[in-house]
Amino acid sequence: MVNKFLQKEFGARIRYLRTQEKLSQEQLSFKTGFHRTYIGMIERGERNISLTNIAVFSKAFKMDISDLLDFKNQNPKLSYQDYKFKTDS
Template sequence: MVLDPAMQDWRAVLGRNVRKIRQQRRMTQEKLAFEAEIDLTYMGGIERGKRNPSLLVMARIAEALSVPLTKLLSD
Protein backbone atom coordinates (compact mmCIF):
# COMPACT_ATOMS: atom_id res chain seq x y z
CA MET A 1 0.00 0.00 0.00
CA VAL A 2 1.38 3.39 -0.99
CA LEU A 3 0.59 6.30 1.30
CA ASP A 4 -0.09 9.83 0.19
CA PRO A 5 3.15 11.87 0.57
CA ALA A 6 1.39 14.34 2.91
CA MET A 7 0.43 11.42 5.14
CA GLN A 8 4.06 10.32 5.34
CA ASP A 9 5.21 13.89 6.02
CA TRP A 10 3.23 14.40 9.24
CA ARG A 11 4.49 11.09 10.59
CA ALA A 12 8.09 12.09 9.85
CA VAL A 13 7.60 15.49 11.51
CA LEU A 14 6.06 13.83 14.57
CA GLY A 15 8.91 11.32 14.79
CA ARG A 16 11.65 13.95 14.46
CA ASN A 17 10.03 16.14 17.10
CA VAL A 18 9.47 13.30 19.56
CA ARG A 19 13.09 12.16 19.22
CA LYS A 20 14.49 15.70 19.48
CA ILE A 21 12.49 16.58 22.60
CA ARG A 22 13.14 13.19 24.20
CA GLN A 23 16.88 13.58 23.68
CA GLN A 24 16.83 17.17 24.99
CA ARG A 25 15.29 15.79 28.17
CA ARG A 26 17.94 13.04 28.31
CA MET A 27 15.17 10.46 28.30
CA THR A 28 15.54 6.97 26.84
CA GLN A 29 13.00 5.54 24.41
CA GLU A 30 12.27 2.92 27.03
CA LYS A 31 11.44 5.49 29.72
CA LEU A 32 9.27 7.52 27.33
CA ALA A 33 7.42 4.42 26.17
CA PHE A 34 6.83 3.39 29.80
CA GLU A 35 5.56 6.84 30.81
CA ALA A 36 3.33 7.09 27.72
CA GLU A 37 2.08 3.52 28.32
CA ILE A 38 2.99 2.25 24.86
CA ASP A 39 5.20 -0.59 23.65
CA LEU A 40 8.90 0.20 23.19
CA THR A 41 8.97 -1.10 19.60
CA TYR A 42 5.92 1.03 18.77
CA MET A 43 7.74 4.08 20.17
CA GLY A 44 10.72 3.33 17.94
CA GLY A 45 8.40 3.11 14.94
CA ILE A 46 6.86 6.47 15.82
CA GLU A 47 10.29 8.11 16.03
CA ARG A 48 11.24 6.63 12.64
CA GLY A 49 8.00 7.94 11.10
CA LYS A 50 6.81 4.41 10.31
CA ARG A 51 3.79 4.22 12.62
CA ASN A 52 0.43 5.93 12.44
CA PRO A 53 -0.32 6.69 16.11
CA SER A 54 -3.79 7.60 17.30
CA LEU A 55 -4.58 10.99 18.78
CA LEU A 56 -4.71 9.37 22.22
CA VAL A 57 -1.20 7.91 21.82
CA MET A 58 0.16 11.26 20.61
CA ALA A 59 -1.47 12.99 23.59
CA ARG A 60 0.12 10.50 26.00
CA ILE A 61 3.54 11.06 24.43
CA ALA A 62 3.10 14.84 24.67
CA GLU A 63 2.10 14.50 28.32
CA ALA A 64 5.08 12.25 29.08
CA LEU A 65 7.37 14.85 27.46
CA SER A 66 5.56 17.75 29.22
CA VAL A 67 4.85 19.59 25.98
CA PRO A 68 1.63 20.57 24.20
CA LEU A 69 0.59 18.15 21.48
CA THR A 70 0.88 20.93 18.90
CA LYS A 71 4.64 21.09 19.57
CA LEU A 72 5.00 17.48 18.42
CA LEU A 73 3.21 18.19 15.15
CA SER A 74 4.72 21.56 14.21
CA ASP A 75 7.31 21.61 11.44
Protein backbone atom coordinates in the same frame (compact mmCIF):
# COMPACT_ATOMS: atom_id res chain seq x y z
CA MET B 1 -3.31 8.54 2.01
CA VAL B 2 -0.96 10.97 3.68
CA ASN B 3 2.54 10.40 2.43
CA LYS B 4 5.23 9.40 4.89
CA PHE B 5 6.43 13.00 5.18
CA LEU B 6 4.13 13.93 8.05
CA GLN B 7 4.78 10.67 9.92
CA LYS B 8 8.54 11.22 9.58
CA GLU B 9 8.26 14.82 10.80
CA PHE B 10 6.27 13.70 13.85
CA GLY B 11 8.74 10.89 14.53
CA ALA B 12 11.66 13.30 14.28
CA ARG B 13 9.88 15.60 16.76
CA ILE B 14 9.41 12.76 19.26
CA ARG B 15 13.06 11.70 18.90
CA TYR B 16 14.22 15.31 19.32
CA LEU B 17 12.17 15.82 22.49
CA ARG B 18 13.21 12.44 23.90
CA THR B 19 16.90 13.16 23.38
CA GLN B 20 16.54 16.69 24.76
CA GLU B 21 15.24 15.14 27.97
CA LYS B 22 18.03 12.54 27.83
CA LEU B 23 15.53 9.69 27.80
CA SER B 24 16.04 6.30 26.21
CA GLN B 25 13.20 4.78 24.23
CA GLU B 26 12.71 2.40 27.13
CA GLN B 27 12.42 5.26 29.64
CA LEU B 28 9.92 7.01 27.38
CA SER B 29 7.97 3.77 27.14
CA PHE B 30 7.58 3.74 30.93
CA LYS B 31 6.32 7.35 30.88
CA THR B 32 3.81 6.73 28.07
CA GLY B 33 2.80 3.12 28.62
CA PHE B 34 3.73 2.34 24.99
CA HIS B 35 6.05 -0.52 24.08
CA ARG B 36 9.64 0.49 23.29
CA THR B 37 9.40 -0.97 19.78
CA TYR B 38 6.25 1.09 19.11
CA ILE B 39 8.15 4.25 20.06
CA GLY B 40 10.95 3.24 17.71
CA MET B 41 8.45 2.72 14.90
CA ILE B 42 6.97 6.17 15.55
CA GLU B 43 10.40 7.79 15.56
CA ARG B 44 11.23 6.15 12.21
CA GLY B 45 7.94 7.36 10.72
CA GLU B 46 6.55 3.86 10.31
CA ARG B 47 3.36 4.41 12.33
CA ASN B 48 0.45 6.77 11.74
CA ILE B 49 -0.64 7.24 15.35
CA SER B 50 -3.99 8.36 16.72
CA LEU B 51 -4.82 11.70 18.26
CA THR B 52 -5.25 9.92 21.59
CA ASN B 53 -1.66 8.65 21.44
CA ILE B 54 -0.43 12.10 20.43
CA ALA B 55 -2.08 13.40 23.63
CA VAL B 56 -0.19 10.77 25.65
CA PHE B 57 3.11 12.02 24.23
CA SER B 58 2.18 15.64 24.94
CA LYS B 59 1.48 14.75 28.57
CA ALA B 60 4.73 12.77 28.85
CA PHE B 61 6.68 15.79 27.56
CA LYS B 62 4.58 18.20 29.67
CA MET B 63 3.47 20.34 26.74
CA ASP B 64 0.31 21.23 24.89
CA ILE B 65 -0.56 19.16 21.84
CA SER B 66 -0.10 22.24 19.64
CA ASP B 67 3.47 22.62 20.93
CA LEU B 68 4.16 18.94 20.35
CA LEU B 69 3.01 19.32 16.74
CA ASP B 70 5.22 22.37 16.14
CA PHE B 71 7.77 20.82 13.77
CA LYS B 72 9.42 24.13 12.89
CA ASN B 73 12.04 23.67 15.62
CA GLN B 74 13.65 20.92 13.55
CA ASN B 75 12.66 22.20 10.10
CA PRO B 76 12.21 26.01 10.00
CA LYS B 77 11.30 25.99 6.29
CA LEU B 78 8.43 23.54 6.80
CA SER B 79 5.13 24.61 5.27
CA TYR B 80 1.64 23.15 5.09
CA GLN B 81 2.31 22.86 1.34
CA ASP B 82 4.78 20.05 2.10
CA TYR B 83 1.91 17.78 3.19
CA LYS B 84 0.57 15.69 0.34
CA PHE B 85 -2.70 13.79 0.35
CA LYS B 86 -4.29 11.34 -2.04
CA THR B 87 -6.66 14.08 -3.19
CA ASP B 88 -3.74 16.20 -4.40
CA SER B 89 -3.16 16.08 -8.14
